[in-house]
Amino acid sequence: YDSVVTTVTKVSVKAGRSLSIPCLYGTQYRNHVKYLCKGSRWRSCSYAIKTNERQKSKKFSISDDKDQRIFTVTMRELTNEDSHFWCFVENNNGPDDGEYFHLSVTTGPPILRTHSVTTVTKVSVKAGRSLSIPCLYGTQYRNLVKYLCKGYRWRSCSYVIKTDGQRKPKKFSISDDKDQNFTVTLSGLKLESGGWYLCSSGEYQMPVHLSVYGKPTSSKSPCICCFQPALEPLLFARFCKSQR
Template sequence: MAAHLIVLLLLSVLKGVHSITTVSKVSVEAGKSISIPCFYESQYINHVKYLCEGYDWKFCRYAVKTNKPDPSGKYVISDDKKEQIFTVTINQVTNQHTDYWCAVEINNGPDCGQYFKLSVISDTRRLPVDHQRITGYIGENITIRCHHSNSGEMKWCRLGRNCVTGSPGSIDGTTVTTHMRDPNVFTVTMSGLKSEDSGWYWCAKGDIQIPVYLNVTEKPITMKQLSKWNNSTVEENKEGRASYDTNILIIPLSVLILILIVVFIWFILSHRKRKVELSATAMTGEDITYSEVGLKKNSSPRTERGAEDVTYSTLADYQAQST
């Protein structure tokens, strides 16, 4: 009994059961690609991660490393240190290579690894999900259909977090509802999505699991919404321009009216001044009669005594000379 416990302990250390978390068995169509997420603990953030091919951990071979890409392109690996998940993608899946390990290099010690197996099928109707990568929109709901052909407990889990096995439940504060309305279809609905809900999940029915990456983003504007928005903007601009134009015209019209009043007053005053000048000119142009008055003595001896002196005047007309 003690020997059996020691063997289990050694296997746990070698496989890194408590250090790396991933799916255990995944269905995939032959010739297609599959992405497998591998969650690791925080102490391994700066360590090298890799995919190891083979059933036996001690004899598996390196397929791809984070510090050494695969030149053939069959294997691709990426490391999201913020989420503490490295993802391995296996292209052109075949029945010849179905056993793999998610692994982390440990300096000065044995590496940690977690085993997973690919179940390669040719019947696409048996695929667990329609799409491995899906997109949801903030504030909305999303439904994932997980197909299955075996018995066992239904689960919807977030990698490295908790699982929902009943309905309703929640993951990171987001409501999750599961049900089995259709035969052999396990349906999951996540309500009121948040941007923080982006990440790797997996659905399971029995021992078959399938990882699903959910990307939660802002909903894009459709052409219909854009057209409606543009029409609304045009109407607002028209209203704004009408109000704006009315306000602009007030000042120029006021100035124009003032100018017209000034011109009118100037015209009246100028007209009156002209009449005065014409009247003065007309008066200056009239004939003026001048008279010369002189005194002459009466030299006639026959003038009777007591007779008064007579004054004669010579009248002459002068035409007024205009200057």
């Protein structure tokens, strides 16, 4: 099944939490209907939410950025029954086009889970500043390579930096404390640095959206906690309090 819709492949999240997934589509689909479909098979999955319908669902929401050619689906109060999904666009000339992603919903503290990678969902920083992004991982990934990748799809995103030293640009750094936490620091951020990134290790990825705004500043101090503690209590407790 050849698709021109791309997204993440595997994501892990704690039960009861919310998660936003970016779905990129081709220019030919800019004005087409987009939707989230639930189920393991694309021919028999069921609609969760669509861009051309009034959004009444408390569990799902969807937005479409036609300039960036990305539609974003947000899922709330996730349970272990929320495992198989498709990002789809309607195709007026044939079968709808879509990409599958798998959601692993866990119970208990996610940083203690064997199979998981997690990070903040959205960060915002002023142009010219530095930013530190904390990424937590499960015990199975302690000795594996960790990396930050720019893009929406694991197999085709562009590596920003890796812990194995194969990718170490001057303005970026990465550290792994081997205690289920690795941190990526991005320096001298520009407006064009904004967009979607994947915090990854092993087969799991977690998307994080970076917004860069305003006129450049010369501040050298990294923005360590550019996210809301109420939305990311686990990361705030583990990472931010020790940095402030």
